Amino acid sequence: MVFFSKLFGSNKENNTKVVEPVEYKGFLIYQDSLAENGQYRIAGKITKEIEGELKEHRFIRSDVVSGKGDADDLMLKKAQMFIDQMGDGIFG
Template identity: 70%
Template structure:
């Protein structure tokens, strides 16, 4: 099946990027914009160590921007606002 995918333009798997988290009020925010049709969708995850468990909240927004840096910057702002509003209750 791999041969036919290559022959007929199947999706190539993108290499996973190493994302450096941003710390905000004890939470770690990972900016992970998704490439989509030449634009970038605002996406990422928020993590926090609670007791002995790493809690994770993933989200993908409907916002789409022209470049990855702008999408990641907006993701950080949205994540900070979400943390301010929800705190540990997001998990």
């Protein structure tokens, strides 16, 4: 029964997760750490609208930490540092 629920979708719950962005210097940072072997890998995306087009840079870091909150906090700090260093060049 579980196989069919996964194959065709289950009406019991919607597993779509919503990640709220953090605005930083005109960029939107989406913290989206990945669960991996009981730890969390730092991951997410940075977006910005440039000349009417939404640009996106997605990244997954090699860093892993024990908690999701810690991974999301670290991702935010790394993304902010990346933005400070690269600016709009992130998308180039």
